[in-house]
């Protein structure tokens with residue numbers, strides 16, 4: 053990037069931050085869990101912007117935690133290896149060969165790409181998975197899905213240790229089984245469980261749409277649990293949005309203060325959500 057372009061970027065960011073000053077205090081010492089989906093990761097430039105936002109967030113006193121997905125990246129390697137894969141209710145049917153690929157891609161390629169991007173912006177990110185320090189012990193979700201796990205026991209001590217050292221946890225959604233198995237966990241589900249274990253102030257679910265849309269296709273900026281249930285029953289919330297809104301409701305039941313579903317590809321998405329009056333995307337709060 054040319055110096056002139058970099059300056060322009062920083063000026064835009066500084067302008068965002070100066071109008072954000074009244075909101076900064078609100079998030080001092082807050083824990084903000086950010087789920088970055090595989091589709092929301094995009095180009096190297098988009099990743100650089102995301103990483104810069106995360107580092108800025110930390111510099112103003114927030115404790116950010118990144119939980120990532122990587123579905124499209126897993127598909128790409130499975131294709132190269134000629135391993136077939138199918139999804140049932142938004143979860144990948146995961147046999148022994150597939151879980152090895154899932155772990156290689158998530159803990160290897162995707163996790164380290166995010167860690168490196170944050171560290172290049174001056175942060176100190178540490179990449180782990182749910183297996184590290186028993187962060188996320190899982191039970192099998194359903195024998196028909198193979199090695200797909202549901203978070204059962206969470207131990208977030210490792211994350212608090214990293215916060216104390218000003219380090220940014222970047223977490224791959226894999227869990228340890230009680231009998232030594234490796235479990236593949238849906239990224240949204242893992243982010244919700246981690247946010248609940250931390251009693252996070254915010255869970256940001258970054259995706260590829262600007263929020264939860266109503267029947268007319270407009271983004272609903274504030275949603276309560278009862279509205280989500282009605283919209284799901286009417287089929288307005290469908291497909292990949294179902295696990296996201298379910299995660300949001302479970303996280304709120306688990307003690308997370310609010311969940312936001314927003315477009316991760318939009319410039320400064322996380323900063324705009326946290327540090328402006330209008331926020332971004334759809335804010336989901338307890339009834």
Ligand SMILES: Nc1ncnc2c1ncn2[C@@H]1O[C@H](COP(=O)(O)OP(=O)(O)O)[C@@H](O)[C@H]1O
Pocket residue numbers: 089090091092121258259260261263264265266288289290291292293294
């Ligand atoms: N009511 C709705 N509002 C917004 N998106 C919806 C809605 N119902 C279904 N969707 C779909 O959900 C998708 C987001 O889920 P998904 O593709 O699984 O995201 P990600 O890959 O980021 O985890 C959107 O791209 C959209 O096609």
Ligand SMILES: CC(=O)N[C@@H](CCC(=O)OP(=O)(O)O)C(=O)O
Pocket residue numbers: 088089090091120121122123124126142143144154200201225236237238239240
């Ligand atoms: C069980 C299950 O489906 N796990 C997901 C984990 C990655 C993920 O959730 O990635 P996105 O957030 O990019 O969709 C998978 O294998 O694709």
